[in-house]
Amino acid sequence: MAQTEVLVAGAGPTGLNLALWLTRLGVSVRIVDTSEGPGETSRAIAVQARTLEFYRQLGFAAEAVQRGTIANSIRVRLRGTEAGELDFGDRGDAVHAQSPYAYVLILPQDEHERMLVERLHEAGVEVERGTELLEYDDLGNGIRAVLNGPGGVRETVEAAYLCGCDGAHSSVRRRMGVGFPGGTYDRLFYVADVRGSGGGLDGRLNFCVDANSFCIALPLRHGQSTRLIGSVIQSVGDDRQLEFAAVAPEAAALTGGSFAGVDWFSTYRAHHRVADAFRKGNAFLLGDAAHIHSPAGGQGMNTGIGDAANVAWKIAAVLARRAEPALLDTYESERIPFARSLVATTDRLFASAVGDSLFDRFLRTVLVPRIVPELLNVEAVRLRWFDAISQTRIRYRTSALSEGAAGKIRGGDRLPWVDGPGGGNFAALASLDWQIHVYGKAETALREAAARHGIALHEFAPSEAAIRVRLEEDALYLVRPDGHVGLAQPDQDVVPLERYVTRLGIAGRDA
Ligand SMILES: Cc1cc2nc3c(=O)[nH]c(=O)nc-3n(C[C@H](O)[C@H](O)[C@H](O)COP(=O)(O)OP(=O)(O)OC[C@H]3O[C@@H](n4cnc5c(N)ncnc54)[C@H](O)[C@@H]3O)c2cc1C
Numbered sequence: 001m002a003q004t005e006v007l008v009a010g011a012g013p014t015g016l017n018l019a020l021w022l023t024r025l026g027v028s029v030r031i032v033d034t035s036e037g038p039g040e041t042s043r044a045i046a047v048q049a050r051t052l053e054f055y056r057q058l059g060f061a062a063e064a065v066q067r068g069t070i071a072n073s074i075r076v077r078l079r080g081t082e083a084g085e086l087d088f089g090d091r092g093d094a095v096h097a098q099s100p101y102a103y104v105l106i107l108p109q110d111e112h113e114r115m116l117v118e119r120l121h122e123a124g125v126e127v128e129r130g131t132e133l134l135e136y137d138d139l140g141n142g143i144r145a146v147l148n149g150p151g152g153v154r155e156t157v158e159a160a161y162l163c164g165c166d167g168a169h170s171s172v173r174r175r176m177g178v179g180f181p182g183g184t185y186d187r188l189f190y191v192a193d194v195r196g197s198g199g200g201l202d203g204r205l206n207f208c209v210d211a212n213s214f215c216i217a218l219p220l221r222h223g224q225s226t227r228l229i230g231s232v233i234q235s236v237g238d239d240r241q242l243e244f245a246a247v248a249p250e251a252a253a254l255t256g257g258s259f260a261g262v263d264w265f266s267t268y269r270a271h272h273r274v275a276d277a278f279r280k281g282n283a284f285l286l287g288d289a290a291h292i293h294s295p296a297g298g299q300g301m302n303t304g305i306g307d308a309a310n311v312a313w314k315i316a317a318v319l320a321r322r323a324e325p326a327l328l329d330t331y332e333s334e335r336i337p338f339a340r341s342l343v344a345t346t347d348r349l350f351a352s353a354v355g356d357s358l359f360d361r362f363l364r365t366v367l368v369p370r371i372v373p374e375l376l377n378v379e380a381v382r383l384r385w386f387d388a389i390s391q392t393r394i395r396y397r398t399s400a401l402s403e404g405a406a407g408k409i410r411g412g413d414r415l416p417w418v419d420g421p422g423g424g425n426f427a428a429l430a431s432l433d434w435q436i437h438v439y440g441k442a443e444t445a446l447r448e449a450a451a452r453h454g455i456a457l458h459e460f461a462p463s464e465a466a467i468r469v470r471l472e473e474d475a476l477y478l479v480r481p482d483g484h485v486g487l488a489q490p491d492q493d494v495v496p497l498e499r500y501v502t503r504l505g506i507a508g509r510d511a
Contacts, residue, residue: 004030005319007145007159009133009172012039013109014287014304015165016116016127020058021312023123024432025481027319030157031120032131032147038113043191045106045218045227046298050391050414052101053483054309057429060119061101067115068107069219071205076369079210080199080256083369086207088386093379095386097468099417100426102386106205106218108227109301135175136162138281161315162283165304168271170289176280182273182343185294187354188232188239190247193225193264199256201226208254209364214353215254225263229295230254231354232267242267270294272347274339278332284311291339294350299342302391307335313432313481317506324505327401334396345388396484403500406475406488413485415477416469418460425466428458432481434506439466440474442492449494453501 006022008015011033019031047068055061074086088095088103096102117127128149136145143162147155164172173180200206203223208215208230215230232242233250244265252258274291278284287304311331317323352360375381387393395413396402402412409416415437418425428435435456436446442459450457455478460466462473471477478487478497487500501507 001144002030002155002157004028004157004159006030006161006163006315007133007143007157008032008163008165009145010164010166010170010287010289011035011113011117011127011129012165012167012287012304013044013113013116013301014289014308015163016113016120017054017305018163018165018286018308018312019125020116020120020123021308021432022316023120023125024058025313025316027316029125030128030159031125032128032133034130034132036129038117039110044109044112044295044298044301045220046302047105047107047112048298048302048389048391049099049101049103049386050394051302051305052105053099053392053417053426054305056100056426057309057432057483058119059430060115064107064112064115065101065105067111068105069222070103071106071218072103073205075200075202075204075206076373077200077206077208077254077256078365078369080208080253084373086373088382094383094468095379097417097419097465098383098386099390099392100419100424102390104205104298104389106220108220111221133162133166133171136172136283138283140281143282160282160319163311163315164283164285164289165287165308166289168273168288168292170285172283173275173285173289176277176283176285178280178285179276180273181276182271182292185270185272185350185354187270188242188267189270189295190228190230190232190242190244190265190267192228192244192247192251192262192266193220194228194244194251194259195225195261195263196257196259198258201255201257201259206255207368208256209368210254211361211365213250213254214364215251217255217257226257228255270350272343274336274343278307278336279328284331286311290335291343293343293346296346296349296353297389299346299389299391303339303342306338306391306394307331309482310335317481322505322507327504330396330399330401334399334401337398338394401480401486401504403486404488404496406477406490407472408470409472409475409477409485409488411485411488413488415479415483415485416471418463418466418469418471420460420463420465425458425460426483428456429479429483431456434481434486435479436497437471437477437479438474438492439463439471445494446476446492446497449497454507455501
């Protein structure tokens with residue numbers, strides 16, 4: 001019988017990221033997908049800063065940026081006419097001190113997936129296409145799964161863990177018997193890749209509104225075409241078989257552009273659901289298999305990629321006996337609260353984007369085009385906005401893995417970024433391993449404790465930049481492989497460090 005350490009079901013962005021992390025961490029992986037090739041349609045196009053930070057850890061952030069288009073401003077159009085601009089351009093302020101990627105990257109999902117497949121191929125792993133996970137049993141000390149491969153050839157595989165990255169209709173979730181409560185929005189959406197000119201088809205990001213509806217226009221493939229995402233107005237109906245011609249007059253009025261052709265058109269209904277559990281025994285749920293919501297805010301795919309970064313190092317550490325199995329419980333306790341709050345937020349956003357109340361109309365015709373652009377001149381507002389969409393503010397302060405505080409930084413927070421020679425403090429995260437950061441001078445006792453546990457210790461010269469992002473001089477930050485602070489201490493007392501490391505049974509890969 002075939003054996004592997006982790007069986008990944010589904011090779012969308014979530015499964016591909018998980019396989020990349022696990023492979024880099026030395027775990028043997030099989031990744032299977034029912035489809036014959038990477039997705040042909042570019043559903044998710046917004047890649048957020050936190051995702052690019054993970055890609056920097058994996059070594060291909062620069063490539064992703066080069067393949068995509070940086071969007072650092074959004075034009076707001078009121079019934080076709082430019083009304084304001086939400087400007088996130090580099091003003092050298094707190095927003096740009098927050099992340100090396102202080103923007104939204106536009107990268108169509110099909111191209112994005114192709115890049116991930118290539119990187120995985122380089123790492124020696126091929127996606128097994130035309131292969132469906134039919135069922136699995138949890139054996140207590142692992143799982144046994146049945147795959148239906150090309151030509152209907154059945155295969156039984158045993159693995160320590162199964163990761164269900166198999167999308168919204170997840171068969172892993174069904175087999176786990178985990179509920180997926182939530183609902184479906186009434187309003188029908190459309191997605192169209194169009195060619196044309198004028199108005200919002202200008203190779204930039206445009207948010208087009210009027211009293212009745214909205215659409216977003218995004219540049220695709222370096223401005224050669226435009227992606228439109230919008231809600232179908234009620235007078236057009238809600239038949240999913242609609243053609244582009246049915247929505248074109250409204251889309252032209254909203255964008256102020258004229259269309260020369262349409263390359264792809266689809267309608268869809270948005271859902272908002274979060275699975276009741278993200279783990280049962282030796283099976284995990286990640287990405288759309290665990291949570292789905294409206295595309296408002298461009299968060300879905302990025303959240304799945306964050307799930308993968310969160311669970312991969314935990315699985316790798318437990319498999320290598322470098323951490324206690326209880327570490328795996330923290331995947332759900334860290335990621336479910338974020339998924340639930342995200343669904344609630346995108347729900348509110350979405351309701352206002354398509355709602356008919358007086359306030360919703362005021363929001364679309366006055367607040368967004370006229371007032372929000374002015375508000376974004378205020379640094380604090382820009383920062384809150386960036387925090388909300390970039391996913392850089394995701395933190396796990398109440399997790400069993402989070403301990404201590406040093407000034408404003410607490411256990412569970414994402415390690416703040418400090419720019420500097422050689423890539424700044426994020427360069428060290430490429431090891432995908434536990435590490436200690438000191439912004440100042442490390443004491444001998446700390447050096448010895450780090451060496452005893454095989455944990456790398458990085459000393460950074462104290463700087464204005466570090467102080468600006470609230471990193472305290474000579475404090476101790478024990479950083480997890482996914483770039484979150486596990487333990488923060490204002491001093492370098494090694495007793496809490498020893499206690500933390502012993503409690504979780506953690507050892508660095510050099511131990
Ligand atoms: C119009 C639209 C626009 C969007 N825009 C954005 C955006 O801008 N930003 C953003 O972050 N998100 C966006 N999203 C959401 C995003 O597309 C999804 O969140 C993302 O695709 C989820 O990735 P995934 O890998 O979890 O699941 P999927 O992409 O659904 O991949 C699941 C994979 O599992 C495979 N599979 C299914 N069942 C099995 C099985 N039994 N065995 C083996 N394989 C199986 C499928 O073939 C598929 O390849 C958008 C969604 C839509 C519809």
